[in-house]
Amino acid sequence: MALAIARIAAADTTIRDIVIEGNTKTTTDTVELIAKIEVGDDWTSDMMDRIKADLVSSGLFREVDGFWEACGPTTTPKCDETGVRVHLTVRDKHSWVIAPTFYNQPTNTGGGVGFGENNLFGENQKLLLYGQVATGDSFFVGAWVIPALGGTRFYAQLDTLLKTARVIEYSPAHGYTDIPVPVRQSRLNYLNAGVKLGIELFRGLKLDARLRGAHVGFQDIHAVTTDPGQFDMGVDLMNPPRPGKEGWDISNELSLALDRRADWYGVQTGYRYQTSIEYSVPALGSDFHYYIYNLSLWKGVQVLERHNLIARANINVGHHLPFQQEFTMGGTSMRGYLNDQFRGDLRVMANVEYSFPLFTVAGLSVRGLGFFDSGYTTFLTSTTNDERSYLPKSDRDANSTLAPFKNSAGVGTRLYLRQIVIPLLGVDFGYGLEARDLQLYLAIGLTN
Numbered sequence: 545m546a547l548a549i550a551r552i553a554a555a556d557t558t559i560r561d562i563v564i565e566g567n568t569k570t571t572t573d574t575v576e577l578i579a580k581i582e583v584g585d586d587w588t589s590d591m592m593d594r595i596k597a598d599l600v601s602s603g604l605f606r607e608v609d610g611f612w613e614a615c616g617p618t619t620t621p622k623c624d625e626t627g628v629r630v631h632l633t634v635r636d637k638h639s640w641v642i643a644p645t646f647y648n649q650p651t652n653t654g655g656g657v658g659f660g661e662n663n664l665f666g667e668n669q670k671l672l673l674y675g676q677v678a679t680g681d682s683f684f685v686g687a688w689v690i691p692a693l694g695g696t697r698f699y700a701q702l703d704t705l706l707k708t709a710r711v712i713e714y715s716p717a718h719g720y721t722d723i724p725v726p727v728r729q730s731r732l733n734y735l736n737a738g739v740k741l742g743i744e745l746f747r748g749l750k751l752d753a754r755l756r757g758a759h760v761g762f763q764d765i766h767a768v769t770t771d772p773g774q775f776d777m778g779v780d781l782m783n784p785p786r787p788g789k790e791g792w793d794i795s796n797e798l799s800l801a802l803d804r805r806a807d808w809y810g811v812q813t814g815y816r817y818q819t820s821i822e823y824s825v826p827a828l829g830s831d832f833h834y835y836i837y838n839l840s841l842w843k844g845v846q847v848l849e850r851h852n853l854i855a856r857a858n859i860n861v862g863h864h865l866p867f868q869q870e871f872t873m874g875g876t877s878m879r880g881y882l883n884d885q886f887r888g889d890l891r892v893m894a895n896v897e898y899s900f901p902l903f904t905v906a907g908l909s910v911r912g913l914g915f916f917d918s919g920y921t922t923f924l925t926s927t928t929n930d931e932r933s934y935l936p937k938s939d940r941d942a943n944s945t946l947a948p949f950k951n952s953a954g955v956g957t958r959l960y961l962r963q964i965v966i967p968l969l970g971v972d973f974g975y976g977l978e979a980r981d982l983q984l985y986l987a988i989g990l991t992n
């Protein structure tokens with residue numbers, strides 16, 4: 545009773561002391577940084593729920609608990625000044641994993657090995673090193689994310705992507721139920737590195753800039769059709785043109801995001817809104833001239849106790865995009881269709897997923913899900929972009945209005961380990977409504 549009265553009396557006062565217990569890897573300063581509290585802050589009685597949600601959502605802890613109590617020079621416990629002592633107990637997860645991967649998607653089968661560290665130096669920094677060899681995309685990706693530079697509101701990221709990819713271009717769909725067929729195949733070599741610097745203005749509102757440079761080249765270009773009508777008049781099917789210009793692709797991206805998502809052991813809630821503009825920088829040596837506008841919306845809702853409804857929407861608009869920057873649709877972005885079966889400089893996509901628990905045994909959780917994907921992808925500037933070699937009738941005016949509009953529905957499952965909270969297995973069955981075809985998507989390993 546005395547403790548309850550003390551807690552009530554201590555509401556809406558000042559934090560005089562913070563006690564962190566249970567952390568064996570994550571530093572105490574990092575726990576306080578994630579919890580967004582420090583000595584001297586004002587305390588209100590509803591802050592503990594927000595702190596617990598932030599600590600769980602960080603993905604670093606398998607258990608989180610906490611309470612607060614009044615303290616002062618004459619009370620037990622004692623503080624130098626009258627105020628509040630906050631107690632937080634956190635149990636670290638196993639933060640790193642080395643895992644082989646295997647996946648089987650339409651037109652792309654392969655595997656690799658990756659190392660992921662979710663809590664580098666105990667400071668919530670992320671490190672990913674992953675390489676794979678596949679029939680479609682073979683690549684190495686490395687990324688180092690620093691969420692708080694020196695404990696400040698500034699954050700940074702260094703990343704690289706070294707890729708060689710077999711790219712298949714499909715004929716533009718001229719009717720709503722048309723199924724695009726493969727026309728040209730080439731190998732894209734894309735060597736890329738970038739650096740990002742940003743600031744969190746206040747909780748969840750982030751502003752950042754990313755400078756990126758890549759070298760682009762093509763090889764092994766050949767037609768995969770015997771129909772000369774799939775190319776412009778006079779094109780030699782034995783020696784078709786490359787998809788686009790080669791050279792240096794250097795760009796800058798400015799992004800503003802409001803991220804209020806929370807993840808309570810696999811159930812995601814809240815919202816995330818982001819807008820960005822990316823533009824080439826010829827002054828720094830870019831051989832390309834383009835810009836891209838992006839808008840993304842994300843909303844998660846908890847249903848019942850462990851069910852989850854997630855809705856996503858994306859709008860992407862580009863001007864004079866080079867081949868390597870074009871928006872694609874199909875595969876995991878439109879389950880029920882082949883990888884990158886649709887291509888354009890305008891893309892509008894929406895997705896709804898409903899997931900639910902099937903069973904949990906000793907920290908191993910299996911969730912089922914149902915989904916509906918919808919998208920519209922087409923070209924708006926194909927007639928004025930001389931840095932790209934388009935297939936005939938790629939522009940929107942050459943097709944019916946509904947031709948680029950595609951939809952799919954399906955079911956799937958995800959397997960998680962609570963001690964790691966990285967999806968270790970994902971299986972999706974997607975049915976393309978216009979294609980009237982079923983596709984299987986299987987990923988084992990680091991499926992994120």
